[in-house]
Amino acid sequence: MIQIYLPIAEISVNLLVMLGLGATVGFLSGMFGVGGGFLLTPLLMLSGIPPAIAVATGANQIxxxxxxxxxxxxxxxxxxLRMGFVLIVGGVVGAIAGIILLKILRELGQAGLMISLTYVAFLGTIGALMLWESVNAIRRARAGKPLSARRSGQHNWIHGLPFKMRFPRSRLYISAIPPLVIGAVVGLLASFLGVGGGFIMVPALIYLLRMPTNVVIGTSIFQIIFITAIVTLLHATFNYTLDILLAFLLIIGGVIGGQFGVRAGQKLRGEQLRALLALMVLxxxxxxxxxxxxxxxxxxxxxxVAGL
Amino acid sequence: MMMRSTIIGLAAVFLAASMTPALAQKTAPTEEPASQEQVQSDVSMREIAIQSNFTGVEILIFGSVDFSDSRTPGEGTYDVIAVVRGPDEPIVVRKKKRVAGIWVNGPGKTYGDVPGFYAVLSTRPVRAIASDEALHELGIGLIDLDFGRGTASSTPEQAYRSAMIRLKKEQQLFQEHDDGVTFIGRSLFRGTVALPVNVPTGRYTVDVYLFRDGEVASNSQGSLMVTKAGIEEILYDLAFKYPFVYGLLGVFIAVMCGLAGWFAFRRN
Structure with a gap:
């Protein structure tokens, strides 16, 4: 029982519990290849950290x-890199909007409620879709049918938009508008929910932009660094809600847990992994x-009144 | 464990020192010239530093009655009420109501001056010691506390006010101890108050009132300071004075930890 006092949250927490929380979320995020913010921030709130501090500190951990x-x-x-840059530009705009929104809601006393409702809506939808998709994939694999090939190169409405840019690494020539919008939505979620937004970013890049999956994962996690860094800075500067000491404990646990998670994840099959993640999200x-x-x-x- | 021995040690010191009035902080002259008794008091810790191992602290309030008319400790000639009060802050109280199946915060009520910490310690229930008017005048007891603007006496408002008091009590930030002060000898008294882990920082006042026959015979005022210290102080100051630098520090630490983790594990 080693208690540690958090300077900004102004509560005393158990050191081992926080390290363990970081490690558990890190393990899961390493295993599933997600940021883990969608688990960490709600878990922090459940363990008594005020919602606004959980959001800012969660972003810092990511x-x-x-x-x-x-x-x-x-x-x-x-x-x-090119796609990452476009996503980040959109993300900054979204992040600023999210900070302003959170500030207004806090003054109205509705921040906790809106954060919770948004979590329910997003996690519920994404979890249900993922579960549906992965269960179907498992069934098909059991039945011995080949997995349907990704319809790459197929054109949709997105290809009719202006401001086209070339993204050689992703082998795409598309309008800059969809990535900017995706970036903005993810930036908004990042600053509002304390998540990295990978769970929105990855499906959006795959299904809307038709980027190759391996590049999607790398690019998504790359831009998440910048979005969460900006979100951390904005929260610290305008809301004073970042607790560095708490973030430090969570990161230590998270980085170590993450490495073991990656190894555990390699032993599971893709569809099973997705089904498990979907259940957890739900x-x-x-x-x-x-x-x-x-x-x-x-x-x-x-x-x-002055605080949260 | 350490806390307890500190208190015992301090108790021994004050027992020895209680005869020297120099230890007391400030003594107001008695209001009734007829009675001679005067109360002197102090606290065991005038500076409380919140460091990373802080889990709350127990402070001792002690004092003595000079020129006491009391012959035996149990005689009950005197009563003591000690009020520990932390810095005021505005507080919003909200009540949840059900909207479409979901519990939503209703409009809040703001109180301008709510003490961040408020504890009343007494030898007997305060209402048995003095009249309601006397207590009201001195601002002793939660019922008589003035929370500044927002305070009205309408019935719905009363629900918010009592809810705030109840919640503050649950957080140990409001305390009332009817038997919190005990006389040890005919003139010596002591009481302890536990400051919880969530105590606000700032200057606290400690008012000690000596009552005789329902009237204040003498009073003494002291204070104590709660501050953050060490790494807690550095981080807190940085976060509120240079928030951008603090944010950059947070990002920097995170990036370094991430890189360190990657280098440490990449061979495996």
């Missing part, structure tokens, strides 16, 4: 884990939803 992840992807040549969504629907033990809450 900077650390995504640097490790990007290094590995970079060496395999899986990062499309569980988190349900847990948050229950908190919103169940009658709270205390209807009243108090909060300092």
């Amino acid at each position: 900077v650390g884990t995504s640097v490790s992840g990007t290094m590995a992807q970079w060496r395999r040549g899986n990062v499309d 569980l988190v969504a349900l847990r948050i939803l229950f908190d919103l629907v169940l009658t709270p033990s205390d209807l009243f809450s108090i909060v300092p």
Whole structure:
């Protein structure tokens, strides 16, 4: 029982619990190749960290884990720098919008509720879609049918948009507007929810832009470094909600846990991995939803005006 | 464990020193010239430093009655009420209501001056010691506390006010201890108050009132300072004075940890 006092959250937490939390989320994110913010931020809130501090500190933790992840992807040549840059430009705009939105909601006392509702909506949708897709893939594999090939190169409405750019690494020649919009949406989510946004970014790049999957993973995790770094800076500067000490504990746990997670993930098949991740995402969504629907033990809450 | 021995040690020191009035901080002259007794008091720690191992702290409030008319400790000639009060801050109280099956915060009520910490320690229930008017005048007790703007006496408002008091009590930030002060001898008294881990920083006042026959015979005021220290202080100051630099530091630490992790594990 080693207690450590957090200077910004102004509560005392168990050192081992926080290291363990970082390691668990790191393990899962390494295993599934996701940032893990969507698990970390709600878990921090459940362990008594005020929502706004959980969001800012969660973003800071993702900077650390995504640097490790990007290094590995970079060496395999899986990062499309040009696409990453366009996504980051969109992301900055989205992140600023998210910070302003969060500030307004906090003043109205609705920040916690809106964060929870957004989590439920996004995690519920993504989890359900992923589960559906992976269960079908497992069934097809069991039945011995070949997996349907990705319809690459097929044109859709996105190819009719102006401001076309060439992305040689991704072998794409498309308008800059969709990546900018995707970047902005992810930036908004990152600053509002304290997530990296990989769970939106990856499907969007694969299904909307039709980027090759390996480049998608590398590029997504690369731009997440910058988005979460900017989100961290914005939260620290305008909301004073970053707790460096807490972030440090989570990163230490996360970086170590992540390495073991990657190895564990290599032993599982892709579809099974996706199905597991989908179940986890759905569980988190349900847990948050229950908190919103169940009658709270205390209807009243108090909060300092200056703080959260 | 260490805390306890510190208190015992300090208790021994003050027992020896209680005869010397120099230790007391400030003594107000008695209001009734007829009675001679005067109260002197102090706290075991005038500076409380919140460091990374901080989990709360127990402070000792002690004092003595000079020129006491009391012959035995149990005589009950005197009563003591000690009020520890932390810096005021504005607080919003909100009540959840159900909207489309989901619990949503309703509009909040703001109180301008809510003490960040407030504890009343007394030898007996305060209402048995003095009249409601006397307590009200001195601002002793949560019922009589003035929380500044937003304070009205309408019934719905009362629910918010009592909810705030209840929540603050649950967080140990409001405390009332009816038997918190005990007389040790005919003039010596002591009481302990536990500051929880979430105590706000700032200057605290410690008011000690000596009551005789329901009237204040003498009072003494002291103070203590709660500050962050060490790494906690450095980070806190940086976060609020140079938030951008603090944010950069956070990002920098994260990037370094990420790189270190990658280098450490890449061979495997």
